[in-house]
Amino acid sequence: MDIRDIAAKSGYGVGTVSRAINGQPNVSERARERILEVMAELGYEPNVNARYLKMRTQTPVAVFVTGVGNRLFDDVIGPLQAELVREGEDIVVTYLEDGSNVARAAAEYQLARHPKGMVFLGGDPECFRTSFQEVGAPAVLVTSSAEELALPNLSSVTIDNEAAARDAVAHLCERGHRRIGVVGGSRDGGQISSLRLRGAEDALRAHGIELDYERDYEPCDFIEAGGFEAAGRLLDRAPDLTAVFALGDVVAFGALRAICDRGLTVPGDVSLVGFDDTSLSQYSVPRITTIRQNAELLGRRAARVILDGMGGASATHELVPYELVERESVRTV
Amino acid sequence: MDIRDIAAKSGYGVGTVSRAINGQPNVSERARERILEVMAELGYEPNVNARYLKMRTQTPVAVFVTGVGNRLFDDVIGPLQAELVREGEDIVVTYLEDGSNVARAAAEYQLARHPKGMVFLGGDPECFRTSFQEVGAPAVLVTSSAEELALPNLSSVTIDNEAAARDAVAHLCERGHRRIGVVGGSRDGGQISSLRLRGAEDALRAHGIELDYERDYEPCDFIEAGGFEAAGRLLDRAPDLTAVFALGDVVAFGALRAICDRGLTVPGDVSLVGFDDTSLSQYSVPRITTIRQNAELLGRRAARVILDGMGGASATHELVPYELVERESVRTV
DNA sequence: CTGAAAGCGCTTACAG
DNA sequence: CTGAAAGCGCTTACAG
Numbered sequence: 001m002d003i004r005d006i007a008a009k010s011g012y013g014v015g016t017v018s019r020a021i022n023g024q025p026n027v028s029e030r031a032r033e034r035i036l037e038v039m040a041e042l043g044y045e046p047n048v049n050a051r052y053l054k055m056r057t058q059t060p061v062a063v064f065v066t067g068v069g070n071r072l073f074d075d076v077i078g079p080l081q082a083e084l085v086r087e088g089e090d091i092v093v094t095y096l097e098d099g100s101n102v103a104r105a106a107a108e109y110q111l112a113r114h115p116k117g118m119v120f121l122g123g124d125p126e127c128f129r130t131s132f133q134e135v136g137a138p139a140v141l142v143t144s145s146a147e148e149l150a151l152p153n154l155s156s157v158t159i160d161n162e163a164a165a166r167d168a169v170a171h172l173c174e175r176g177h178r179r180i181g182v183v184g185g186s187r188d189g190g191q192i193s194s195l196r197l198r199g200a201e202d203a204l205r206a207h208g209i210e211l212d213y214e215r216d217y218e219p220c221d222f223i224e225a226g227g228f229e230a231a232g233r234l235l236d237r238a239p240d241l242t243a244v245f246a247l248g249d250v251v252a253f254g255a256l257r258a259i260c261d262r263g264l265t266v267p268g269d270v271s272l273v274g275f276d277d278t279s280l281s282q283y284s285v286p287r288i289t290t291i292r293q294n295a296e297l298l299g300r301r302a303a304r305v306i307l308d309g310m311g312g313a314s315a316t317h318e319l320v321p322y323e324l325v326e327r328e329s330v331r332t333v
Numbered sequence: 334m335d336i337r338d339i340a341a342k343s344g345y346g347v348g349t350v351s352r353a354i355n356g357q358p359n360v361s362e363r364a365r366e367r368i369l370e371v372m373a374e375l376g377y378e379p380n381v382n383a384r385y386l387k388m389r390t391q392t393p394v395a396v397f398v399t400g401v402g403n404r405l406f407d408d409v410i411g412p413l414q415a416e417l418v419r420e421g422e423d424i425v426v427t428y429l430e431d432g433s434n435v436a437r438a439a440a441e442y443q444l445a446r447h448p449k450g451m452v453f454l455g456g457d458p459e460c461f462r463t464s465f466q467e468v469g470a471p472a473v474l475v476t477s478s479a480e481e482l483a484l485p486n487l488s489s490v491t492i493d494n495e496a497a498a499r500d501a502v503a504h505l506c507e508r509g510h511r512r513i514g515v516v517g518g519s520r521d522g523g524q525i526s527s528l529r530l531r532g533a534e535d536a537l538r539a540h541g542i543e544l545d546y547e548r549d550y551e552p553c554d555f556i557e558a559g560g561f562e563a564a565g566r567l568l569d570r571a572p573d574l575t576a577v578f579a580l581g582d583v584v585a586f587g588a589l590r591a592i593c594d595r596g597l598t599v600p601g602d603v604s605l606v607g608f609d610d611t612s613l614s615q616y617s618v619p620r621i622t623t624i625r626q627n628a629e630l631l632g633r634r635a636a637r638v639i640l641d642g643m644g645g646a647s648a649t650h651e652l653v654p655y656e657l658v659e660r661e662s663v664r665t666v
Numbered sequence: 667c668t669g670a671a672a673g674c675g676c677t678t679a680c681a682g
Numbered sequence: 683c684t685g686a687a688a689g690c691g692c693t694t695a696c697a698g
Contacts, residue, residue: 002674002675003675003676003677004675007685013684013685014675014677014686015677015678015686015687016683016684016685018677018678019678019683019684022677025683026684027683027684028684031683043466043467045440045441045444046444046675046676047386047444047445047674047676048382048444048445048676049381049383049386049675049676050674050675050676050677052382052676052690053380053382053383053386053674053676053689053691054677054678054689054690055677055678055690057677094428095428095430097426097428107378108381111379111691112380112381112382133376134376134378224612224616228616253616256616257616257618283557283561283586283587283589283590284590284618285589285590285593285617335690335691335692336691336692336693345668345669346668346669346670347669347670347691347692347693348668348669348670348671348693348694349669351692351693352667352668352694355693360667360668361667361668364668380690380691381692382690382691383691383692383693384692384693385692386673386674386675386676386690386692386693387674387692387693387694388692
């Protein structure tokens, strides 16, 4: 069934049917009614391939969310959308599988839909290196920096991950901890891991401590099980640790479990700091001290960048504030 | 840039270019090489609208995941895919926003892609009532039952939510609890809530207790904050409760926090049972006793149903086993 | 092995 | 306000 069937059955031409479907002007009330009626009766759905193939007009700003399950992104979308809407722009969001090549998806989408702009929530900055030429629309990477990519149309807005990690670890040092372990990510695990690790290293060094990666660091994926296993290994190897910095809340949550399983308490025996301020750190027992990214600002600034880009502005790379939120998982020693 | 540019630049016709792109036979090695070279050089990406508009062949089985962040679904996809792959079928998964109309998305997808089959992980069964006529492909709803929809091509595979909830609450009763509160979902909140609530009600009644919805039940969304608030209200209203059954692990996790905030301990003062067996219940302190759905079987059976459906079998509605996993959140009183 | 041509189902000037 | 026609960028018989 296609638009011609609707045309035939309603007694109008396909052009009129098309205009009726799309709510365009130049269709009599009578025709519109009749056409909608026939469509409903036949259960007709337009073919999106044909439609987008033909339409040269731009589609709404496309938002690609990669870290499915990353609560932070949900909190970014609201403000992002709000800011865009007040300038009359809509968004359509697409969820991508973890680890997928966002840049490829974006290139394909660009050709298929011609979005006015693109927003990437998560995703590995590296993939933009190879597959991003085709997209001409203004785009912004949120949460990772695209600065060194130096692409003309790819902006980024992010917190200073290095400084945030530095603050997190400094917080521990200032509370008297000197034997501090680090878990999560990996040493060559992409931008975010590297930056947070470097921040931790810096903070330690500023307090006269050299981070011994062999002994006091344990890499892992950003999942609960990862944090659990990694922290377990770390604790078994270095039982004199009085504090642990986890590169993400999921990791911290798993680590908390590993600590408790060894008969230790947080913060009684081991202090713990996470990163991200997800519901995991907000509701766990004890609540976990962590780094909060300002989701509202992340969203609003990303929207601004897109809007400016649509107006011809070139790519920018912004830093947005973060904040150490102190909860119940750190004690002074 | 389109396929004609590649044809022109490579010195071949568009037909040959198309065949080369799609890895079809009847292209000389020489031509293939040259064409691929030109494509790479120009960074050409085919237009998917045009491609799918033209292609009448069927596309791989489409998997729609709705409860983004529902870990269970991740665990279902693996076995689902494995089972399909051994019959030579691939899958392509699409993540949908929470609360979106999966049936509409499916109808649109059907027209655009002609998938060989469709699998729905999550999603409200009700929406299939209105927007599912267009899809002729065999489809299966996983996690909710589509039995009463009685659609000829929509199967379902699910656990018996009512029985599972009954077991969960019976477990509490058998441990001596008689003042049991229930949190999560809502009384008219769709199939899953209703079933689990009914199961709880039944178990209580079997032990001579009538569930007082006014006093001992508190509805909430399936998010941590919901469980936290709802359990808080419940506890304040009925401080004599010795156990709480949460309709989902996220709710249980929030409830755990609310309980602790009142100076009570789990399971010392209040016992707690969740539902879903997510990482939340696995890693929380204490670990939460919960209902585990057999994700492996859910996936494998769903695959079988699709495969059978492709072979002409009509819709079936299967129940898959679940299991109460006892952990650290329930004590005998 | 290759190319020219038809056509997938729409939208959009254009003419009436 | 309406219809006939061109064309979006591909794929696929068909003929060579």
